[in-house]
Amino acid sequence: MSDIPLESALVPPAPQLLAAMARRRSVPPAALSAPAPSHEQLRHMLALALRVPDHGLREPWRFVVIDGEARAELGRGLAPLYRVANPQMDEAKREKFAGIMERLFLASPMAVVVISRPDRNCAIPVFEQELSAGAVCMNLLHAAQASGFGAMWVTGWAATNPAAATLIGAREGEKIAGIVHLGTAASVPPERPRPDAEALTSFWTPSI
Numbered sequence: 398m399s400d401i402p403l404e405s406a407l408v409p410p411a412p413q414l415l416a417a418m419a420r421r422r423s424v425p426p427a428a429l430s431a432p433a434p435s436h437e438q439l440r441h442m443l444a445l446a447l448r449v450p451d452h453g454l455r456e457p458w459r460f461v462v463i464d465g466e467a468r469a470e471l472g473r474g475l476a477p478l479y480r481v482a483n484p485q486m487d488e489a490k491r492e493k494f495a496g497i498m499e500r501l502f503l504a505s506p507m508a509v510v511v512i513s514r515p516d517r518n519c520a521i522p523v524f525e526q527e528l529s530a531g532a533v534c535m536n537l538l539h540a541a542q543a544s545g546f547g548a549m550w551v552t553g554w555a556a557t558n559p560a561a562a563t564l565i566g567a568r569e570g571e572k573i574a575g576i577v578h579l580g581t582a583a584s585v586p587p588e589r590p591r592p593d594a595e596a597l598t599s600f601w602t603p604s605i
């Protein structure tokens with residue numbers, strides 16, 4: 398992985414890391430094709446993704462990986478849940494979206510679901526534990542891109558509807574922080590305008 402001993406507290410300047418961060422962008426699932434990361438590559442990426450700040454060391458996250466045949470099987474379970482959850486919807490519209498749910502995980506060769514599982518019986522605020530789960534998603538995007546793969550962090554109905562989230566693997570008290578689609582980028586989307594850090598930053602003064 399690296400020649401630098403893990404005990405070494407100081408990481409030397411890493412211009413390549415900065416360059417990769419400056420170029421990071423999402424690749425939509427439709428542009429992600431095979432090959433998916435191997436399970437060996439995935440293990441490495443997930444280990445890097447977990448190197449996040451974690452107040453109180455609660456480990457308030459875990460992963461569910463969806464690949465291969467599981468993608469279609471999960472979709473076959475999600476479609477009927479969508480129909481049940483939307484009884485009032487116009488039938489044609491409902492069928493269209495149920496179909497989208499059925500094909501959700503077929504869009505990319507692999508998805509990693511990042512599950513937020515805050516410990517509610519400790520002093521660390523749930524919000525902070527949820528932020529840590531978001532940091533895992535972000536780290537996974539960087540690890541994927543730096544490993545030569547495309548990735549995109551999505552949520553949507555399947556992540557937020559309780560029955561769908563349960564089918565995907567969320568347990569009582571857990572939430573889906575993100576579904577991170579992974580694969581080989583067949584094309585790279587055009588760059589989008591990026592926020593202006595200067596306009597979004599102020600330096601504190603007494604009159605702020």
Ligand SMILES: Cc1cc2nc3c(=O)[nH]c(=O)nc-3n(C[C@H](O)[C@H](O)[C@H](O)COP(=O)(O)O)c2cc1C
Pocket residue numbers: 421422423424549550551552553574575589
């Ligand atoms: C928590 C979260 C959920 C998101 N869910 C979706 C989603 O369901 N669908 C979508 O198109 N983009 C979603 N996005 C946005 C994309 O991940 C991505 O940021 C966006 O396409 C812009 O691309 P970029 O990452 O290159 O800036 C989500 C982002 C976050 C942080």
